[in-house]
Amino acid sequence: MSTVEEFPAPAGRLSEFDALVAASPTVLEAIPGAVYICDHEGWLVRFNSEAAALWGRSPDLNGSRERFCGSHRLLKTDGTPLPHADCPMANAVRSGGDMRNAEVVIQRPDGTFFTALANIRALKDHRGNVQGAINCFQDISAHKAMEEEVARKNRDLEDFFENSAIGLHIVSSEGTIQRANQAELALLGYPADEYIGRHIAEFHVDAPVIGDILNRLASGEKLDRYPARLRARDGSIKHVVITSNSRFENGKFVNTRCFTMDMTHLFESERARRESEERLSATYEAATVGIAEADETGRLSRVNDAFCRMLGRSREQLLQMTFFDYTMEEDREEDATSFARQVGGELDNYSVRKRARKPDGEIVYLDVRASAVRDEEGRFRYGVRVIQDVTESKLMEDRIRASEQRMRDLLEALPAAVYTTDANGRVTFFNQACIDLAGRTPQIGDDWCISWRLYTADGAPLPHDQCPMAVALKENRPVRGVEAMAERPDGTLVPFVPYPTPLHDASGKLVGAINMMVDITERKQAENRQKTLIDELNHRVKNMLATVQSLAMQTARHSEGLQDFTTRYEKRLLGLARAHDLLTKRHWEDAPLDYLVRAILRPLLAGADQNVEIQGPPITLNPRAALSLTMALNELATNAAKYGAFSCEDGRLSLVWQLRETQDQTLVDLIWQELEGPPVVAPVRRGFGSRLIERCIERDLSGELDLAFEPHGLSCRLTFPIGTAARVTPNG
Structure with missing residues (x-):
């Protein structure tokens, strides 16, 4: 059963609008978001500091009033100006309906913009009449930027499909062409309306081939450079290779994605090469590589046609030269040294x-394989040199090397930790961000992960061979949607989200994996702060409502009439509000005792600071203790202003505190002593002020109160323990 007496309810219940308008300013400030209220005509009547911060201005509620919104300027999301009279708040006030997730662009006075998401609820009285509306809005600019980034990526993907240099088409599970890019249409010479929508088999020359392709894809098999022949619109035959895979949804074959590469020219070139080999089979063993013979001085004594072609010289020209003559000067020494050893019998081949430089100045790269023909006594007779033009492969190697270096540079530049492993989970690469996240320098060859130790998101130990990267490699699948924690050698923990993805070669074989570890420390801290803030807000609102209820009931019980109740209740509410204001200015963090004392007394001094002595060691109070002590001191100050030392010009106040050690704890002794004021007469009965001070000190702070009405001035000793309520602040 409650021991609190219920205060008689007013004649009529307050509507939501009336309650919000009449509430303390701290009510809106306590809401974790930007909030403002308009009346039934749209006039702005209340807003909190977060709304003012987002608007970049604080509207004047008493002078030139504003309607519907406190923003400098509104725009629609497409950039068109939006009059305040047409904004979502205006529509909600006029219609009496709620507005959910309305988006508008707000311009601040400094010219900056942000996108706001507004949620508006109409406020009605008990008969359903609209009294106004409340708008809770937030800055979603970052979210909008993310949406634009996704849209840009979609456009990039669309551009990749349509403008790829390789033919690309999508075929349904029934074999119908659903989509084709420009390269595909250009390859076969069809316009889109004559190609899309038809069965793919209509364009294949060989029915068994397309049948085999569709069967393989329907069974989930991947195709890599599968050879086929396609019939173009003009009747010509295109030799192509097809790379394709299938898409399944819920185990059902949906469609295929096919890359079609035109190999017609290569096919024709290959056929010509074969015919050339057949024609040359009668000469020099039908060799397709350059073959030459050289004497012990390096002079060429025989060359085939391929050799001539590679060096861009006729047979007659080459037979007048040594192989040093066409070799670039920087490469001669290695070949000459090895050849001399071969002639001398130290090497059989190398x-x-x-x-080599051609007559037209073109430089080609040659792979030379040199062997020696010797007589029966082992003496050098001549050398056989087989050469192969590897210019294209060398340039390709250079490009691949450069590409690999660019990729490494890109991975190094990424702000997220990225590392790769081979198929067995051994680390093959890591960037600087990995070192920063792990707090250590990993070693190439480490197993599975670059971190020192791993834990699950719940804090359970996670062996490296069971980490997300290990799962991705062992199960050959990407791992998503998990969180983990990496422990550094110094003991700090870093929460992160891993994105391990298997890597495959052209044949689909698993060759390794890449993992990106995204540090989510700030996100976790923000989540914890938000939870703490909500819990603290709930606690403070309950405490404040209980305090307000107690103030009302106790004031009513000791009041002589309605006017007396109103005066006393308003003063005590203002005292409570002042206590909240003091803590709000410090963001509800710990407050120094000296700061609270001076803030409470400042309105009563009126410049007579010399009449007040404030002295004591540095002590910091937590928010709960600061609120209770502020209310107690406010009662003492109010009494002093009305009856005591502050009611006359000569009155003085001494407010001194000190620390006192006992066997079990440290106590704060705070002494309030009024001097040279009007003569003090002890009251006939204890008033509510005395009861409020007693409750704040004895119940809230587990302390003791000694209140003495001495003739020369009121004396009050407040004693409470240092512990959960306060702490000693070091000097300096």
């Missing part, structure tokens, strides 16, 4: 890559 290989070298070198550069």
